[in-house]
Amino acid sequence: MCPGGGGPAGADTLGAVTAALVRSLSRLARTAAHPAAPACPACGSADETLADRPDGTVVRHGDAVAKAHAPGTEAGPHAVRLAVAGHPALAGVLLAPLPERATGPAGRPLSAWPYGRPVDPADPEAAPWEQAAVLLARMHRVDPGVLPGPLPPMRGPLKLAAALARMEREAGGHPAAAEVRRAWRGLPGTVRGAGGRAPVPAALCHGDLHLGQLVRHPAPDGPWVLIDVDDLGLGDPAWDLARPAAWFAAGLLAPDVWLRFLGAYTDAGGPAVPDPADPWRTLDAPARALTVQTAALALARAAAAGREPDEVERAVLDACTRIGTLAPELERGAPS
Amino acid sequence: MQCPKCHAAMHTYNRNGVQIEQCSGCRGIFLDYGELEALTRLESQWVQQAPPPPAPGGYPAAPAPAAPAWGAPHHGGHHKHHRNRGFGRMLFSS
Numbered sequence: 001m002c003p004g005g006g007g008p009a010g011a012d013t014l015g016a017v018t019a020a021l022v023r024s025l026s027r028l029a030r031t032a033a034h035p036a037a038p039a040c041p042a043c044g045s046a047d048e049t050l051a052d053r054p055d056g057t058v059v060r061h062g063d064a065v066a067k068a069h070a071p072g073t074e075a076g077p078h079a080v081r082l083a084v085a086g087h088p089a090l091a092g093v094l095l096a097p098l099p100e101r102a103t104g105p106a107g108r109p110l111s112a113w114p115y116g117r118p119v120d121p122a123d124p125e126a127a128p129w130e131q132a133a134v135l136l137a138r139m140h141r142v143d144p145g146v147l148p149g150p151l152p153p154m155r156g157p158l159k160l161a162a163a164l165a166r167m168e169r170e171a172g173g174h175p176a177a178a179e180v181r182r183a184w185r186g187l188p189g190t191v192r193g194a195g196g197r198a199p200v201p202a203a204l205c206h207g208d209l210h211l212g213q214l215v216r217h218p219a220p221d222g223p224w225v226l227i228d229v230d231d232l233g234l235g236d237p238a239w240d241l242a243r244p245a246a247w248f249a250a251g252l253l254a255p256d257v258w259l260r261f262l263g264a265y266t267d268a269g270g271p272a273v274p275d276p277a278d279p280w281r282t283l284d285a286p287a288r289a290l291t292v293q294t295a296a297l298a299l300a301r302a303a304a305a306g307r308e309p310d311e312v313e314r315a316v317l318d319a320c321t322r323i324g325t326l327a328p329e330l331e332r333g334a335p336s
Numbered sequence: 337m338q339c340p341k342c343h344a345a346m347h348t349y350n351r352n353g354v355q356i357e358q359c360s361g362c363r364g365i366f367l368d369y370g371e372l373e374a375l376t377r378l379e380s381q382w383v384q385q386a387p388p389p390p391a392p393g394g395y396p397a398a399p400a401p402a403a404p405a406w407g408a409p410h411h412g413g414h415h416k417h418h419r420n421r422g423f424g425r426m427l428f429s430s
Contacts, residue, residue, distance in 0.1 A: 251408030312422030
């Protein structure tokens with residue numbers, strides 16, 4: 001989003017909105033970094049925009065970052081999610097927020113956090129898979145009864161539905177969209193949000209695990225913790241393992257990395273996989289759901305960039321095709 | 337018929353002459369007496385038609401982790417590791 005960058009119609013307006021948002025975030029990050037000072041002293045820190053997406057903009061100032069949460073974020077559940085992140089039961093698992101809060105343009109909630117060092121995208125081999133698994137197991141084992149409430153539902157199924165809707169809007173005419181739709185229709189009702197009982201008791205879930213959701217705090221070499229509470233809530237903990245499971249099933253994640261991740265999770269007593277000898281009993285349905293979600297977003301992103309899906313995206317689309325042709329094949333004949 | 341696990345309704349399907357009950361909720365499958373043997377027979381017929389396994393030699397295959405039925409082929413064999421920029425991006429995005 002570069003103002004005056006020759007983008008689509010309305011880009012200038014979007015640029016102005018973003019600039020106002022970044023100014024609000026800079027103010028909050030400076031306040032959070034220097035809580036005792038009325039204005040930022042000459043600390044030598046420059047503001048740095050760490051992320052700028054429609055659902056979250058993050059600005060860093062020194063030891064603090066400020067985040068603008070997605071437009072339309074509900075105030076009540078958002079406050080509970082922040083309180084959970086700051087609760088002692090999650091100490092060392094979730095990064096705790098700083099006390100500073102503000103409201104940005106268009107009523108978007110702004111929050112402040114300590115800066116943590118993220119996973120190096122240039123070195124995925126060094127990614128902390130085991131640490132991520134152990135943090136998830138610890139989160140899933142927290143008794144939801146001790147946490148601030150009412151805990152909102154984990155937003156995994158909502159994100160799946162949103163991904164499908166985005167695909168229909170932006171890439172609904174692509175031939176591969178039919179395969180994604182077919183795989184989606186074959187998903188169990190429990191993951192499509194159509195009701196039914198989850199296989200294990202509801203647990204506190206992160207709701208959007210990927211390698212961008214881990215930082216070392218204190219930076220640069222502190223222990224790894226999870227960040228981003230926007231999708232956090234009560235749900236089936238298998239969803240938090242489903243994205244790596246989907247990558248493995250699509251042939252993208254090496255089997256040894258998958259085994260390290262899964263083994264660390266079960267060794268730490270994570271409840272999403274009650275039987276380590278049969279992990280797919282509980283992982284299969286959410287992993288299919290994340291495959292469908294990833295494929296739907298891949299088609300939308302490729303369409304937005306005016307290109308065909310790349311090799312990695314095709315691997316996920318192929319997994320969708322296999323999902324669509326395997327289990328639902330049983331249903332093609334009318335049930336007797 | 338009700339699913340013994342999640343109590344949703346089970347529907348009967350006929351696949352290659354084998355009656356299969358599948359749960360509409362959790363998609364678990366129930367087999368009557370003899371049906372597993374019938375499926376095993378069908379599978380062995382299919383395996384006989386399949387090409388022979390590759391000749392021994394090279395590295396011994398490491399034990400492959402369990403994978404779902406819809407997983408990518410060649411797990412445990414020659415892995416096509418997509419350790420490229422595309423997968424790097426996917427690892428870090430929602």
